[in-house]
Amino acid sequence: MLLLAFPIWALIISAIAVTFPHWFVDLKTWIVPLLMAVMLGMGLTLSWQDFLQVWKHRVVVGLGVAIQFVVMPLVAWLLSMAFGFSVELTVGMMLVGATAGGTASNVMAYLAKGDVALSVSMTIVSTLAAVILLPLLTWLYIGQTVDVPVTSMLFMLLKMIVAPLFIGMLINHFFHRKIQRFLPAFPVFSMMVILLIIAIVVALNVNNLATVAWTLVLAVILHNVIGLASGYYLAIKLGYDSVIARTVAIEVGMQNSGLSVALALKYFTVVSALPGAMFSIWHNLSGAVFASYWQNKNKL
Secondary structure (H helix, E strand, C coil), rough: CCCCHHHHHHHHHHHHHHHHHHHHCHHHHHHHHHHHHHHHHHHCCCCCCCCHHHHHHHEEEEEEHHHHHHHHHHHHHHHHHHHCCCHHHHHHHHHHHHCCCHHHHHHHHHEEECCCHHHHHHHHHHHHHHHHHHHHHHHHHCCEECCCCCCHHHHHHHHHHHHHHHHHHHHHHHHHHHHHHHHHHHHHHHHHHHHHHHHHHHHCCHHHHHHHHHHHHHHHHHHEEEEHHHHHHHHHCCCHHHHHHHHHHHHCECCCHHHHHCCCCCCCCCCHHHHHHHHHHHHHHHHHHHHHHHHHHCCC
């Protein structure tokens, strides 16, 4: 599937961006509009009835979202301290750690034979929660070190997430039949947008890659693996079955790194966007491996 090949395409586009950075650096201003288009597309796939699933799965949704906004930001901060990252990279790690679940997690949950309705419910709740929690958590962890524009980030998130999501749902409600033929193209469009965002960020950071790449890659890998493991094992420990646990794991481990990149470029520096770009590559690779494992496991 296209999604399973996404990490390969991400590596290819990153190599192109390193070789020909001038192709992408001037596209920096495209990132926010492109991300809004992805959120609009996500809204087109949702109906008001989908929010009933949130109530149906309210306990486990609450568990997953709690893990996401407690464990992931804390781990991001601890890893940044352990590796001695600069303020710019620490900001980038925190923006990844405190963001919502990525839309690709819903497809990965399906491939891993998880609970797709639960996955969608968690994505919806974490996306809406991130509007408030992302700027707040970033300020709590690093506000004493760097000026975090909490109010401005809050309104930017409302513009980037809530508004296009709501508009997409309105379009789906009033023109449901007419848009059905276009919906199969949405996952492909989303992947292409994230690939373009990765290319832009890599191109902007060509001069920084040589000095931070390997330690940052290791930190990103550890952050993602800890997210997957904590989501799975905490759900198991609380008495949920493997299907629920693997769904929670994917939602916690696969962050909306495109959003963190957009915020980093808007409010901080191009270096702060680098963790999000690397996370985009890695979490799709690890998510594909995780999904493949459960796909091929005979006894669930």
